[in-house]
Amino acid sequence: MKPLLDPLDYTRRRFFARSALGAGTAALAHLLGNDLRAASAGHPHPPLPGLPHFAGKAKRVIYLFQSGGPAQHDLFDPKPGLAKLDGSEMPDSVRGNQRLTGMTAAQASFPVAASRMQFRQHGQSGAWLSDVLPHTAKVVDDICFIKSLHTDAINHDPAITFLQTGFQLAGRPSLGAWLAYGLGSVNENLPAYVVMVSRGKNAGQPLYSRLWGSGWLPTRYQGIKFRAGADPVLYLSNPPGVNSEDRRHFLDALSAMNTLRHEEYGDPEIETRIAQYEMAYRMQSSVPELTDLSGESDATFEMYGPDARKPGTYAANCILARRLAERGVRSIQLFHRGWDMHNNLPKRLGEQCADTDQPTAALLKDLKQRGLLDETLIVWGGEFGRTVYCQGKMTPDNYGRDHHPRCFTVWMAGGGVKGGISHGQTDDFSYNIVENPVSVHDLHATMLHCLGVDHTKLTYKYQGRNFRLTDVHGVVQKQLLVA
């Protein structure tokens, strides 16, 4: 786990010894609205000056993004009173002037669909959970449920983009890119921001690479997507017929050639290039070492569940998330597809939870037993909630739910978050928030706070304006955090 012997130590020291130039470049670039740290240093890179703004409890974040919009009625937010209203028309007073998606706007009736799931209380905190989450049920005392998150968007693309970038339209940096930009990287062999995607039986809606993109931040801050299979990072593997020793010889020659050019031209970019090739070489061993789960114990695989040995599953990605956390990667994000249940919700929700519940809970337990949970912020949630009324045909054991932006449940754990609490309340239909609303900007502000970042001060100047992840909004939800 220790970084390999650094063959470039010499180069780097030599480089930084002359680096009055480097700092000057950065300062000047800052005036120009650029960020040229990329030009003056490789990975790892230091935090921006002044960051972290204060000592955050969390050193890193694992964001378990559940793409598609998990149904809060059927998972976290029981509404027993709905049973007797099942199938009856939803009162207009509840719906108010809420906009609907084009999928149900023309629907003639809006029958209440009471959840078919059984709910029980769990743990010392007595958290309510539906029976499709038996494993999460065992770790509820570490979890802070936010039942009153709300969003401005009602369709997948803008809603996911909003959750990931703080803005509904494409173009802005993702949360992870902001963190990589602000907090830098501590592992010199791995990227600062790693993304993994998975799907289970339900394919679900597509994802877009902008969700982990860097927007107008330099591209080096974008999330690096790790993939299942031979090439966890694009083009990581040498071509067939080229082994590690061949690559070493190649790099020695390349470095020698580039060094000659540097002596001739004096361009610090050449030195950076040499360093980046060496970083690439180190990644060729550090990344496979990371993604190779063969050293994990049987007990670990059992804990993460039946899919844990299958590369590319949510369960395998959860193990990888832990391994990345152990190696100090700053921002780790899983995207799991398939939560968009306009129809067949009871069956599909069961399948979806079977894919995700056990690995999620295992990740919490695993981090805890390794003493990493306190310094790792975990966030679980999707881009919006689902409607109390049924979309499409409703039968005694089948229903679907449309997108619902007004309230949904996400949860956080570890990294400075109070465990065993539930925050915010929705009305009897889980349609409107009646207590402690939390906006997406608030969630972002709170996440950044856990990492020691004042969300009002992490800015980047673009088009003449100092942009923030939280735009001009966001209130840190201190009541959710340990003092």
Place this chain on the structure above:
Amino acid sequence: MASMRLVLWVIVAFTLASVRAEDTVDFNRDIRPILSENCYTCHGPDDNSRVSTLRFDDETSAKAALPNGRFAIVPGAPGDSAMYARVASANPATRMPPAYAGHDPLSAEQIELVRRWIAEGAAWSTHWSFTRIERPAPPDAGSRWARNAIDRFIAHRLDVEGLAPSPEASAATLLRRVSLDLTGLPPTPEDVAAFVANPSDEAYARHIERLLVSPRYGEHMATPWLDAARYADSNGYQNDKPRFMWRWRDWVINAFNENKPYDEFLVEQIAGDLLRNPTIDQLVATGFNRNHRGNAENGADPREYHVEYVVDRVETTSTVFLGLTMGCARCHDHKYDPLSQKEFYQFYAYFNQVADRGRYFKYGNTPPLVKAPTEEQMALLAGIDARLEHARGELAREERAAREDLRHGMMPDDGKWIYDRRLRFRASFDPPNGVFEGSQPTFANLGQNSAAVFDGQTYFDAGDVADFGYYDAFTLSAWIKPEAVTGGIIARVTPGNALPDTAKGYGLYLIDGRIHMRVETSSISDRMRVRTRAPIEIGRETHVAGTYDGTRTTNGFHIYVDGIEQPLEVLIDDSLNATRTSAPLRIGYGPAADDRFRGAIADARVYDRALSQDEVDVISYGWPLLSIAVDYQHDRASDASLPKLRAAWRDRYGPEPLRRAHHTVSRLELARERLLGSFPTVMVMRDLPEGRTTHRLNRGAFDAPAEAVIAGVPAALPRLPDDAPNDRLGLARWMISRDHPLTARVAVNRLWQQIFGRGIVATSEDFGAQGSPPTHPELLDWLAAEYMDSGWDTKALLKTIVTSATYRQESRIRPELREHDPENLLLARAPRVRLAAQAIRDQALAVSGLLTDKIGGPSVRPYQPDGLWKELANAETYTHDMDEDLYRRSLYTYWKRTIAPPSMLTFDAAGRETCVVRQPRTNTPLQALNLMNDPTYVEAARALAIRMLDSRASPDDRLDYGFLLATARRPTDSERRILSEALSLAHSRYSASPKEADAFLRVGEYGSSWPDKAELAAYATAASLILNLDETITKE
């Protein structure tokens, strides 16, 4: 320590970029940036956020008496100026900008600047970029060095700083630089040799000329334009399915290659559709403002996305052409620049007239469209049209010649002729039988036809015929005599809920007495439906026909009752998903049991094209041919009967030459239709004839319209020319007027950025108060004036730039420059810049000899790692192309917005989701992995190795040749030694492991035609080394 260095460098940099002690303070250069950054948020242009009446964006306000009787600024008297007192205050409670709002105080240097400025008289001037462009006289500097005016401006500044320019770059370096700058490709060894042998100014000029006329120039210039115009091959947003805008992309390439003057280039893209009698090319040009993303998500609110598209057009247009961040004023008045929210919506109004829809088609292009045939297709069309004209003349002559024959000689044999051109299916019920479901119908005569009488239970199953989707044109027709108000006539739909609910497929229905035609899916928001305004008479024999032209809008539907086209009501026009169904074609059928037809149906037909009115006239006339012919011979035929008579006469019963002429015309017409159908389309700008009222939107929200506004340009800029219409065309002419302060500055700055890696204004997207001030303001204005005065001649301007002494310097970083000007703002040397993403790949293909030089056409799919699309999107696979399409220039690579080509993004290409005019160049390990391991480069290395092996005999010569191809120079002895060692190491390695050599040589589709595999693998290793050199991917 680090922060001390930082401060030091801020001071140095600040000094460099702005004022020197001996200069007078310049308001625009020195003061406005301070005011903008620190004061405008509360004392700036935004009416809503201003906390007092005091404004620092407005001279009158800034110098007026304050409510307390004091003055913020007293020219000449800093001591009496409250503003100076506040910014210089040591007390955080009274200091401005306020500490309570989280602001840091101004720096000592800034405070001193403010003091000096007030002391010198507090001169105020309009923001520099808003002043008219006057041509400055080049300073009298650099007389021995300068080659043209550019150099005098550069030299003047260098003199002030006490720096000397760098010597001229070597001939080889210069030729490689100018080749990469003008074409994005390296020079050939022959060109290098010729120029090195004769590096005269004349020879250099000839090379520039050669590069500028090369079609590669247009391709290279187009690439950043595609970034700016957010061009892509997919629609973006959630589904991100293909669209087809490559004809617009090819228009851009041609425009650069033809050196279309920039003013025309601008006008045609902004308002080509409003020009008088626009050519197809001018319409295609307007695709510029249809390149924005289009949302096809099922639940998306069309009103919301309609607003987003217009906003995108405003943001893109203002960024690209005006260097203004207008988008900031969408929700509130601009915080820094003189742009009110109302003005934003006035500008928006120009782009809000387009007849597009809020929800885009998921697949393909969304109207308004234009068919945009390629030159080859135009030639084919012209050929067909010429033949058609001739054939029609022939037909008319034959018809005249045979007129008497029609009157006297036509004797239809069985009289059962029907119009069968493109008839796909017919149920004649004659003889009266067929495959019926439910009960067996009875049969009767309906007028002159045999009809099946349906009882509301039965229907006729025609099987798997007429399998049409929403891209297909077709016609459905029948004679009916309904006995109930609702029932399906002809439909190919999946069973579903009762009418009027939705079923997947198409159909012609009678619903509540009206004729409906539909093409739809089963999704509630996804369908096309029209119906006749007037009901038909129940119990009467009626001919009904519905046609659809495959354009996916309800404009493509026509319904005829007894041959008369009916006014239609559009019930819903929102086509999105594919409509094909595996259900059979059925007559008398509706999606639910209650929807089956009651009454008689005769002669049901399906044609696989949309029949014209003339053709409907033929099929809707009921009487048999024989009786028409007899009536005609007795001069009592009705006018309504004649089309049918004439059609039959031409088709079957006329004299042989007439029939032959008719069939020739028919064949050509069909060929023409098919050719037209194959034409690519482009999304274009076309305004609604009736216009659309624009409202200011509160907070920019689509559902919060405030007062109506009319189109107009911001008051801080010149007025529209007096003779300009107040529409997009007038707006375009306003942008190119000689008085416009921004357009030319922004354009030349972007060209400068393309060549030097950074604009004279570093923020090429923002010329407002918050943008960077120009490093060489007079040079910028000189270039802008020169550009306009030359007739916006882009090639001429580039020629001026690349022939300047400034451009021709070395890029070596001299020690004193590293100290004094690490960012090379002063240009005492040429920049040393890594190539753009596209150029890196194109160069590798060029030096390896793989590059194909085909220009334009549909986008292509080169190598991409397996499964990338599938991981993120459902059921989408990426299969790379073969042969020449693997090796096209990178601007032709298929660009899927949500999963853009990864190797392009790795090298900092713009993502094409929104307008981007400036991309940072980063230096990352992923780039190293990409160049070493991507099959593109592994294969290119092998092809380069074969080139090296083929060309020369000795190892050193071969290495020299490969190196020369990539860098335009020969390696030094030390370099050759390193390459040579690497080569022999690889050679012994692959000689010992032939299997490994073989595996290495199999990467990619290109062959490895060299007998000695170990030798080829060794050279491929050396070639890969050459392709990975910093020098190779850098313009020096």
